[in-house]
Amino acid sequence: MPELPEVEIIRRGLEQLAVGRAIAEVSCSEPRSFPGFSPSVASTIIGTAITTIDRRGKLLIAHLDNGYSLLIHLRMTGQLVFRPAKKRLQATREQDPFASNADDGSFGGGHPNASLIRDLPDKTTRVIFRFSDDSQLYFNDQRKFGSIRMVPRSEVADDSFMQRLGPEPLLEDFTWQELKDRLPLNSRQPVKAALLDQSVIAGIGNIYADESLFGAGIHPLRPVLSLSDNDIERLHESIRCCLQQSIDDGGSTARNYVDSQGMRGEYLDLHAKVFNRTGQTCCRCGHTIEKTRVAGRGTHICPRCQK
Template sequence: MPELPEVETVARQLARAIVGKTVARVVVFAPKSVRGRPLTPLVGRAVTGVDRRAKLIRIACGEWTLLVHLKMTGRLLRLPAGHPTGPYTRAVFTFTDGTQLFFDDIRRFGYLMLLPSADAEAHFVREGYGPEPLAPDFDANALAACLARRPRARIKAALLDQTCIAGIGNIYADETLFAAGIRPTRPAGRITRAERAALWTAIRDILTRSIAARGSSSVNYRDTAGRSGNFVRFLQVYGRNGDPCPKGDGGVIHKTVVAGRGTHWCPKHQK
């Protein structure tokens, strides 16, 4: 599933490409990909902003805001006028200049949801999303407060909990815990202050570097130009079961299951 860096990449690319454009037509090929009200109110409205909250993209069009959740295999692709639809195209947004935005989704887990802009922020409050890990006010104390709400949870499970911290998924939970030297099965309440500081630093650093590399493409993720993310080249443990630990001193990457997710870690360096 695209995580914070991948969704942030898509949102930034869309902000540069479609803000100011006016929606001329919306065609939905898979009604189940649309949650709630139809998308027709977008027709005739200009895009006024695009950003990200948690793992969702927010496309503001005046008094309406479109939420897009890519889930496992969703993609938002910028395509030229007249580009044909594919077998996984679920919706197409055509702008008055003829350019198009395709919502493709192989497994159909992703969705589009239209909300009044006045209610868009309240939606995230109702859903219980936690703080943004790259927000200026998310410091080591904020991380400690998040973990304190789930002291008995395994630390990886706490990081995956979107009500604890928004946007982190399987890839970046593994990578940040490795960087901080923390075993993924440790109870969140037993992480020391020094370890929390190391984890906070790792979260901020790794997410920021991944955004700069347009995210990680382990399987399905593509940016709006259809390109794979480059950060997969810099992953230290995720997807590397059986490989030597990148620290180069005899450790070996293991794979286990934590919180129902495949988890990669180094027993020698994560305690």
């Protein structure tokens, strides 16, 4: 479930790995993963290069030098993994970070920084971009919820999904006042549901909703209309703190998130306080972390710290 930090990590990785490479071939084995994909679309893409990669909320935007852009949404299980060209001579495992560790089935021999993904393509690979130097970019998506769309660059800003997105929470000019302006202050909707609403803030999903609310000491079921200015200020600070910390940690790997080189993120291990910590003791007060259900999502709280 890539959220803002994970998508940003992928963006930064692809900026280094994929920008500037000419696309020599593109294939799609699952129509749902690239609606409208056709030989004509492929021929439009072939021969172009990725000039820049932007992010808006959880959406990646790869601009091509042919006037089109690829809008890529990973939804829950989407991955974008770059692989360099296979070397003619087999490198030794010590030297090659992409060497297969298929024999023990663990994460790269147990090293936390080794690639989680082994040989690609695999059965979850939906779209493959091959570059002119034989390096490749794999769009993997186990559950087929993610998708790639190609739109003229001039129409990206008008895209209906883009238009509905709220502000970027990590931009300097995202103030607590703007958060207040965006929240439905007259609503009895649980504050967690509001945080998950991409038109309120762009990029927050289940993990960072839970972590941000814990950080602010706010119970996820609190109606938005019950929030004081002070609550909103603390929530604003907590959101930015959690998202930035996760980016610094390489994102969260709860299920199958990996970055553009197939690496796990470490936020959940290093800095998450409640998410996936049901039954553990709260780091702040020692009470047991509980799991409940809010807005149809699994929700992790410290019932003593969050009021």
